[in-house]
Amino acid sequence: MNDNHEEMNRGTLVRGIGSFYTARDPDGNEFILRCKKKFRHRGMSPMTGDEVLFTRGVGEAHGWIEEILPRKTVCLRPPVANVELLVLVISPVPEPDLLLADRQISRAFAQEMDVMIAVNKCDLDSSLASGIRDQYAAAGIPVYAVSARKKTGLDELKKAMKGKLCCLTGQSGAGKSTLLNALLDLELETGDISRKIARGKNTTRQSEMIEKDGIRVMDTAGFNLLEPEKQLEPEKLKERYPEFRLYEGKCRFRECLHDREPGCAVTEAVNQGELNPERVERYRQLLEETREVWRNRYD
Numbered sequence: 356m357n358d359n360h361e362e363m364n365r366g367t368l369v370r371g372i373g374s375f376y377t378a379r380d381p382d383g384n385e386f387i388l389r390c391k392k393k394f395r396h397r398g399m400s401p402m403t404g405d406e407v408l409f410t411r412g413v414g415e416a417h418g419w420i421e422e423i424l425p426r427k428t429v430c431l432r433p434p435v436a437n438v439e440l441l442v443l444v445i446s447p448v449p450e451p452d453l454l455l456a457d458r459q460i461s462r463a464f465a466q467e468m469d470v471m472i473a474v475n476k477c478d479l480d481s482s483l484a485s486g487i488r489d490q491y492a493a494a495g496i497p498v499y500a501v502s503a504r505k506k507t508g509l510d511e512l513k514k515a516m517k518g519k520l521c522c523l524t525g526q527s528g529a530g531k532s533t534l535l536n537a538l539l540d541l542e543l544e545t546g547d548i549s550r551k552i553a554r555g556k557n558t559t560r561q562s563e564m565i566e567k568d569g570i571r572v573m574d575t576a577g578f579n580l581l582e583p584e585k586q587l588e589p590e591k592l593k594e595r596y597p598e599f600r601l602y603e604g605k606c607r608f609r610e611c612l613h614d615r616e617p618g619c620a621v622t623e624a625v626n627q628g629e630l631n632p633e634r635v636e637r638y639r640q641l642l643e644e645t646r647e648v649w650r651n652r653y654d
């Protein structure tokens with residue numbers, strides 16, 4: 356057996372449908388693969404963004420994923436690997452859910468991903484972007500105001516996405532696929548917002564990696580709910596808020612979790628207008644939830 360197909364190839368998984376995955380090699384060739392059972396035994400399933408070693412199929416036959424290389428980062432929702440820059444897409448419709456956004460930002464920062472926000476549909480509401488900027492400036496999260504429909508603000512966003520593996524994420528209907536179509540001149544499927552429930556219709560079903568114009572980006576399925584993390588110690592949550600760092604060690608109590616303890620420097624910073632009250636309020640909401648989940652972690 357010295358046929359070509361036994362040779363090991365290297366590629367990136369660019370999509371997966373059912374139990375079939377597509378790997379793209381460095382020359383841009385795509386290969387349909389299946390996953391060997393050994394991964395399932397290890398509780399590992401391949402994800403879009405994975406770097407893999409694979410053997411090619413003969414003729415029309417599919418090949419096999421032989422190895423999944425170590426992941427730099429992992430998101431479970433959307434399920435993607437090796438993302439370096441998370442691009443949250445927020446729009447006036449559907450109504451922004453910033454608690455959901457904060458959950459995603461918190462998970463991204465825990466893995467040292469970069470995060471930025473694209474406020475889309477600025478043709479419908481030109482003031483949303485500045486409101487979002489107020490919420491996230493102190494955390495150092497850049498906010499780009501764009502309209503995929505009117506094609507405004509696209510160059511700046513595109514420039515900021517260069518050089519890192521990006522992932523567009525956000526509520527269904529926020530306009531992720533439309534935005535990628537406008538940015539990279541693609542024809543990804545897009546959907547309407549339901550009139551009745553004012554939500555997106557989950558048009559994109561799978562994560563898909565696109566490489567074009569020097570940009571590597573994944574379009575992903577929107578969602579409206581994210582389960583709380585089971586293994587997060589409440590004390591660790593504040594470490595995921597870059598804007599708190601300036602105040603660490605300045606509270607009356609050394610163990611302060613910035614949850615309305617007396618003499619809290621974060622509360623003081625909110626009162627002084629240095630930190631955004633809504634973002635801090637949502638932190639406290641997530642802290643409460645994290646405590647609750649932590650208390651019940653053995654149930």
Ligand SMILES: Nc1nc2c(ncn2[C@@H]2O[C@H](COP(=O)(O)OP(=O)(O)OP(=O)(O)O)[C@@H](O)[C@H]2O)c(=O)[nH]1
Nearest residue numbers: 503504528529530531532533545546557558559577
């Ligand atoms: N007015 C306006 N509408 C937009 C803009 N961008 C997207 N839309 C509309 O928003 C709706 C949803 O767009 P999609 O691109 O399918 O949204 P998505 O985020 O990919 O949604 P899922 O794939 O379901 O997660 C479509 O009707 C788009 O035409 C924009 O800049 N302005």
Ligand SMILES: [Mg+2]
Nearest residue numbers: 531532558559
């Ligand atoms: Mg989509």
Ligand SMILES: [Zn+2]
Nearest residue numbers: 606611613619
């Ligand atoms: Zn404090």
